[in-house]
Amino acid sequence: ESVLTQSPGTLSLxxxxxxxxxxxxxxxxxxxYLAWYQQKPGQAPRLLIYxxxxxxxxIPDRFSGxxxxxxxxxxxxxxxxxxxxxxxxxxxxxxxxxxGQGTKLEIK
Amino acid sequence: EVQLVESxxxxxxxxxxxxxxxxASGFPFxxxxxxxxxxxxxxxxxxxxxxxxxxxxxxxADSVKGRFTISRDxxxxxxxLQMNSLRAEDTAVYYCAKGSSDYYGSPIDYWGQGTLVxxxx
Numbered sequence: 001e002s003v004l005t006q007s008p009g010t011l012s013l014x015x016x017x018x019x020x021x022x023x024x025x026x027x028x029x030x031x032x033y034l035a036w037y038q039q040k041p042g043q044a045p046r047l048l049i050y051x052x053x054x055x056x057x058x059i060p061d062r063f064s065g066x067x068x069x070x071x072x073x074x075x076x077x078x079x080x081x082x083x084x085x086x087x088x089x090x091x092x093x094x095x096x097x098x099x100g101q102g103t104k105l106e107i108k
Numbered sequence: 109e110v111q112l113v114e115s116x117x118x119x120x121x122x123x124x125x126x127x128x129x130x131x132a133s134g135f136p137f138x139x140x141x142x143x144x145x146x147x148x149x150x151x152x153x154x155x156x157x158x159x160x161x162x163x164x165x166x167x168x169a170d171s172v173k174g175r176f177t178i179s180r181d182x183x184x185x186x187x188x189l190q191m192n193s194l195r196a197e198d199t200a201v202y203y204c205a206k207g208s209s210d211y212y213g214s215p216i217d218y219w220g221q222g223t224l225v226x227x228x229x
Binding site: 001030033035037039044045046047050051056057086088090092093094095096097098099100101102 | 143145152153154155158167168169170203208212213214215216217219220221222
Protein backbone atom coordinates (compact mmCIF):
# COMPACT_ATOMS: atom_id res chain seq x y z
CA GLU A 1 0.00 0.00 0.00
CA SER A 2 1.29 3.43 -0.94
CA VAL A 3 1.02 5.83 1.99
CA LEU A 4 0.69 9.48 0.99
CA THR A 5 2.05 12.08 3.41
CA GLN A 6 1.03 15.69 2.89
CA SER A 7 2.89 18.67 4.29
CA PRO A 8 2.45 20.99 5.92
CA GLY A 9 -0.60 19.98 7.92
CA THR A 10 -1.73 23.60 8.05
CA LEU A 11 -0.55 26.49 5.89
CA SER A 12 -1.34 30.07 6.93
CA LEU A 13 -1.08 32.61 4.12
CA UNK A 14 -2.68 35.84 2.95
CA UNK A 15 -4.65 36.45 -0.24
CA UNK A 16 -2.31 37.24 -3.11
CA UNK A 17 0.48 35.04 -1.75
CA UNK A 18 1.80 31.85 -3.33
CA UNK A 19 0.94 28.49 -1.77
CA UNK A 20 3.04 25.35 -2.15
CA UNK A 21 1.60 22.06 -0.92
CA UNK A 22 3.55 18.81 -0.87
CA UNK A 23 2.49 15.17 -1.24
CA UNK A 24 5.04 12.43 -0.76
CA UNK A 25 4.32 8.77 -1.53
CA UNK A 26 5.92 5.80 0.19
CA UNK A 27 6.11 4.01 -3.17
CA UNK A 28 6.50 5.37 -6.67
CA UNK A 29 3.12 6.39 -8.10
CA UNK A 30 2.30 4.41 -11.23
CA UNK A 31 2.33 6.56 -14.37
CA UNK A 32 2.01 9.73 -12.29
CA TYR A 33 -1.57 8.77 -11.46
CA LEU A 34 -1.77 11.46 -8.80
CA ALA A 35 -4.74 13.77 -8.26
CA TRP A 36 -5.41 16.80 -6.10
CA TYR A 37 -8.80 17.68 -4.64
CA GLN A 38 -10.13 20.74 -2.85
CA GLN A 39 -12.74 20.45 -0.12
CA LYS A 40 -14.58 23.31 1.55
CA PRO A 41 -16.57 22.90 4.80
CA GLY A 42 -19.84 21.06 4.30
CA GLN A 43 -19.09 20.33 0.65
CA ALA A 44 -17.96 17.35 -1.35
CA PRO A 45 -14.41 17.41 -2.70
CA ARG A 46 -13.68 18.88 -6.13
CA LEU A 47 -11.12 17.57 -8.60
CA LEU A 48 -8.39 20.13 -9.33
CA ILE A 49 -5.50 18.25 -10.90
CA TYR A 50 -5.03 14.74 -12.30
CA UNK A 51 -2.13 12.98 -13.95
CA UNK A 52 0.03 15.01 -11.55
CA UNK A 53 -0.13 18.15 -13.69
CA UNK A 54 -3.32 18.29 -15.78
CA UNK A 55 -5.91 20.81 -14.67
CA UNK A 56 -9.46 19.50 -14.52
CA UNK A 57 -12.19 21.20 -16.48
CA UNK A 58 -12.98 24.69 -15.24
CA ILE A 59 -10.04 24.94 -12.84
CA PRO A 60 -8.30 28.36 -12.92
CA ASP A 61 -4.75 28.46 -14.21
CA ARG A 62 -3.46 29.76 -10.87
CA PHE A 63 -3.60 26.08 -9.82
CA SER A 64 -0.74 23.93 -11.07
CA GLY A 65 0.60 20.51 -10.26
CA UNK A 66 4.03 19.01 -10.72
CA UNK A 67 6.14 16.05 -9.73
CA UNK A 68 6.67 12.41 -10.48
CA UNK A 69 7.72 9.21 -8.77
CA UNK A 70 7.23 9.83 -5.07
CA UNK A 71 7.23 13.64 -4.79
CA UNK A 72 4.40 15.85 -5.96
CA UNK A 73 3.48 19.50 -5.49
CA UNK A 74 0.34 21.59 -5.82
CA UNK A 75 1.03 25.29 -6.33
CA UNK A 76 -1.50 28.09 -6.14
CA UNK A 77 0.22 31.09 -7.69
CA UNK A 78 -1.86 33.92 -6.18
CA UNK A 79 -4.32 33.01 -3.50
CA UNK A 80 -7.90 34.16 -3.88
CA UNK A 81 -10.27 34.27 -0.87
CA UNK A 82 -12.17 31.24 -2.22
CA UNK A 83 -8.99 29.11 -2.25
CA UNK A 84 -8.85 28.71 1.51
CA UNK A 85 -9.90 25.12 2.06
CA UNK A 86 -8.51 21.65 2.69
CA UNK A 87 -6.51 19.98 -0.08
CA UNK A 88 -6.03 16.25 -0.55
CA UNK A 89 -3.80 14.27 -2.86
CA UNK A 90 -4.76 10.78 -4.04
CA UNK A 91 -2.90 8.13 -5.96
CA UNK A 92 -5.07 6.10 -8.34
CA UNK A 93 -2.33 4.03 -9.94
CA UNK A 94 -2.68 0.94 -7.79
CA UNK A 95 -5.17 -0.36 -5.27
CA UNK A 96 -5.75 0.71 -2.54
CA UNK A 97 -6.27 4.15 -4.06
CA UNK A 98 -5.09 6.04 -1.01
CA UNK A 99 -5.56 9.67 -0.04
CA GLY A 100 -3.16 11.86 1.85
CA GLN A 101 -4.27 13.18 5.23
CA GLY A 102 -4.87 16.68 3.86
CA THR A 103 -3.40 20.16 4.11
CA LYS A 104 -5.55 22.90 5.54
CA LEU A 105 -4.94 26.24 3.85
CA GLU A 106 -6.08 29.00 6.17
CA ILE A 107 -6.15 32.78 6.03
CA LYS A 108 -3.32 34.42 7.94
CA GLU B 109 -25.53 17.75 -15.68
CA VAL B 110 -23.95 14.92 -13.69
CA GLN B 111 -25.87 14.11 -10.52
CA LEU B 112 -25.07 11.52 -7.88
CA VAL B 113 -27.63 11.16 -5.10
CA GLU B 114 -26.86 8.90 -2.17
CA SER B 115 -29.43 7.39 0.16
CA UNK B 116 -29.67 4.75 2.85
CA UNK B 117 -27.57 6.27 5.59
CA UNK B 118 -28.67 6.37 9.20
CA UNK B 119 -28.07 5.07 12.70
CA UNK B 120 -27.20 1.39 13.10
CA UNK B 121 -25.97 -0.67 16.04
CA UNK B 122 -22.50 -2.25 16.06
CA UNK B 123 -22.61 -5.55 14.24
CA UNK B 124 -25.56 -4.45 12.15
CA UNK B 125 -25.99 -3.98 8.41
CA UNK B 126 -26.90 -1.15 6.11
CA UNK B 127 -27.22 -0.77 2.35
CA UNK B 128 -26.30 2.49 0.67
CA UNK B 129 -27.53 3.41 -2.78
CA UNK B 130 -26.44 6.03 -5.28
CA UNK B 131 -28.69 7.10 -8.11
CA ALA B 132 -26.73 8.49 -11.05
CA SER B 133 -27.90 10.69 -13.89
CA GLY B 134 -26.56 13.02 -16.54
CA PHE B 135 -23.96 10.67 -18.00
CA PRO B 136 -23.76 7.13 -19.50
CA PHE B 137 -23.50 5.31 -16.18
CA UNK B 138 -22.48 1.96 -17.68
CA UNK B 139 -19.37 3.55 -19.23
CA UNK B 140 -17.65 4.68 -16.03
CA UNK B 141 -15.97 3.18 -13.02
CA UNK B 142 -17.65 4.11 -9.74
CA UNK B 143 -16.36 4.35 -6.19
CA UNK B 144 -17.31 4.88 -2.59
CA UNK B 145 -15.19 7.21 -0.46
CA UNK B 146 -15.88 7.97 3.19
CA UNK B 147 -15.00 10.72 5.63
CA UNK B 148 -15.24 10.28 9.39
CA UNK B 149 -16.43 13.37 11.28
CA UNK B 150 -13.68 15.99 11.29
CA UNK B 151 -11.25 13.65 9.50
CA UNK B 152 -9.79 13.19 6.05
CA UNK B 153 -10.96 11.23 3.03
CA UNK B 154 -10.68 7.45 2.99
CA UNK B 155 -11.07 5.45 -0.21
CA UNK B 156 -13.41 2.49 0.37
CA UNK B 157 -14.11 0.57 -2.81
CA UNK B 158 -14.22 0.79 -6.60
CA UNK B 159 -16.08 -1.08 -9.33
CA UNK B 160 -15.29 -1.12 -13.03
CA UNK B 161 -17.84 -0.02 -15.63
CA UNK B 162 -19.14 -3.52 -16.26
CA UNK B 163 -18.91 -4.54 -12.63
CA UNK B 164 -16.41 -7.23 -13.49
CA UNK B 165 -13.53 -5.81 -11.47
CA UNK B 166 -13.65 -4.59 -7.92
CA UNK B 167 -11.14 -3.48 -5.30
CA UNK B 168 -11.64 -2.55 -1.67
CA ALA B 169 -9.66 -1.12 1.22
CA ASP B 170 -8.36 -3.65 3.71
CA SER B 171 -10.43 -1.97 6.43
CA VAL B 172 -13.69 -3.09 4.76
CA LYS B 173 -12.71 -6.28 2.94
CA GLY B 174 -15.00 -9.17 3.78
CA ARG B 175 -17.58 -6.81 5.29
CA PHE B 176 -18.54 -4.36 2.53
CA THR B 177 -19.64 -5.28 -0.99
CA ILE B 178 -19.85 -2.81 -3.84
CA SER B 179 -22.22 -3.52 -6.73
CA ARG B 180 -23.99 -1.77 -9.57
CA ASP B 181 -27.10 -2.14 -11.67
CA UNK B 182 -26.37 -0.54 -15.02
CA UNK B 183 -29.99 -0.98 -16.12
CA UNK B 184 -31.08 1.27 -13.23
CA UNK B 185 -28.07 3.62 -13.12
CA UNK B 186 -27.53 2.66 -9.51
CA UNK B 187 -24.44 2.00 -7.40
CA UNK B 188 -24.77 0.20 -4.07
CA LEU B 189 -22.68 -0.53 -1.01
CA GLN B 190 -23.77 -3.39 1.24
CA MET B 191 -22.20 -2.90 4.65
CA ASN B 192 -22.22 -5.78 7.14
CA SER B 193 -20.65 -6.28 10.57
CA LEU B 194 -20.53 -2.54 11.08
CA ARG B 195 -18.16 -1.06 13.64
CA ALA B 196 -17.98 2.28 15.39
CA GLU B 197 -15.02 3.22 13.21
CA ASP B 198 -17.22 2.92 10.11
CA THR B 199 -19.07 6.05 11.22
CA ALA B 200 -18.63 8.54 8.40
CA VAL B 201 -20.16 10.42 5.54
CA TYR B 202 -20.14 8.08 2.56
CA TYR B 203 -19.67 9.65 -0.85
CA CYS B 204 -20.63 8.10 -4.16
CA ALA B 205 -18.01 9.07 -6.71
CA LYS B 206 -17.68 8.83 -10.48
CA GLY B 207 -14.44 7.90 -12.18
CA SER B 208 -13.37 9.91 -15.19
CA SER B 209 -13.18 6.80 -17.41
CA ASP B 210 -14.22 3.16 -17.61
CA TYR B 211 -10.86 2.16 -16.17
CA TYR B 212 -10.77 1.80 -12.40
CA GLY B 213 -7.44 3.59 -12.32
CA SER B 214 -8.93 6.97 -13.06
CA PRO B 215 -9.41 10.07 -10.93
CA ILE B 216 -12.77 10.98 -9.43
CA ASP B 217 -14.34 13.81 -11.39
CA TYR B 218 -17.76 14.01 -9.70
CA TRP B 219 -18.91 13.42 -6.15
CA GLY B 220 -22.32 13.11 -4.54
CA GLN B 221 -23.21 15.15 -1.47
CA GLY B 222 -22.80 12.17 0.82
CA THR B 223 -24.92 10.19 3.25
CA LEU B 224 -24.11 9.91 6.95
CA VAL B 225 -23.72 6.49 8.55
CA UNK B 226 -23.55 6.40 12.33
CA UNK B 227 -22.65 3.17 14.09
CA UNK B 228 -23.54 3.40 17.75
CA UNK B 229 -25.47 1.58 20.42
